[in-house]
Amino acid sequence: MMRRPRRGYTLVEVLVTMSVLVVILSAGATTIGLLLRSEGRGAESLAVSNTLARLSDHFRRDVHAAVRAELCGTRRPEEAVRLEGPDGILVEYRASSDGILRQESRSPERLRKNTKAITSKEASRRSRFVLPRSQVRFHLSEDGRWVSLFWRQRPLPPGPRTLHASPSAPGGRVVPITAALALDHRFEELE
Incomplete structure (x- = not known):
């Protein structure tokens, strides 16, 4: 009697093939998830980075044009800085949890009032620099010539979207933006 060649697959071969396919598909799905997360x-x-570049440009230009600067935060002084221009223009940078708010006031009577914050009615121009999970601190040098802004991004809280974050982990890099006060007015005395 001759044996016929068997057609089909055994149960063991089918199970091994299915197991290999499950491993390949789950590795592919994990890879796609990691790629999408890293792309985000x-x-x-x-x-x-683009927002920090814009903020740096505005901040340095405002500090160079200002003749006076003061820390003016409501809860802590270092959470806001007010810059006073030579022609009565006030510019205020204020830290918030999602970035920095820049308000400009062009009212000369604002200087006479000398109140702590620019109100929304007085602001002639506003800019918001959206920087998620921000920690911002403003600083004036001892001699009053340098105004600095220090920005740091808080780390993501641990969870399913973060692989290795811990609540005690320090944030990312600290980005300092420093400018000299009244740099645009350095030659006015000579004229």
Whole structure:
């Protein structure tokens, strides 16, 4: 009697094939998830870098044009800085949890009032620099010539979206933005 060649697969072969396919599919799904998450983080990082560049440009330009600066936070002095221009323009930078708010007031009577914060009615121009999970601190040098802004991004809280974050982990890099006060007015005395 001759044996016929068997057609089909045994149960063991089917189970091994299914197990290998499950491993390959789950590895592929995990890889796609990690790629999408890193792409999202890359996009956020690019947006933060662009916002920091814009903030740095505005802050330095405002400090160079100002003749006087003072810390004016409501809860802590270092959470806001007010810059006074030579022609009565006031610019205020204020820290918030999601970035920095820049308010400009062009009212000369504002200088006579000398109140602590620019109100929304007085603000002639506003800019918001969106920087998620921000920690911002303003600083004036001892001699009053340098105004600094220190920005740091708090780490993500631990959870399903973060692989290795812990609540006690320090945040990312500290970005200092420093400018000299009244740099645009350095030659006015010579004229």
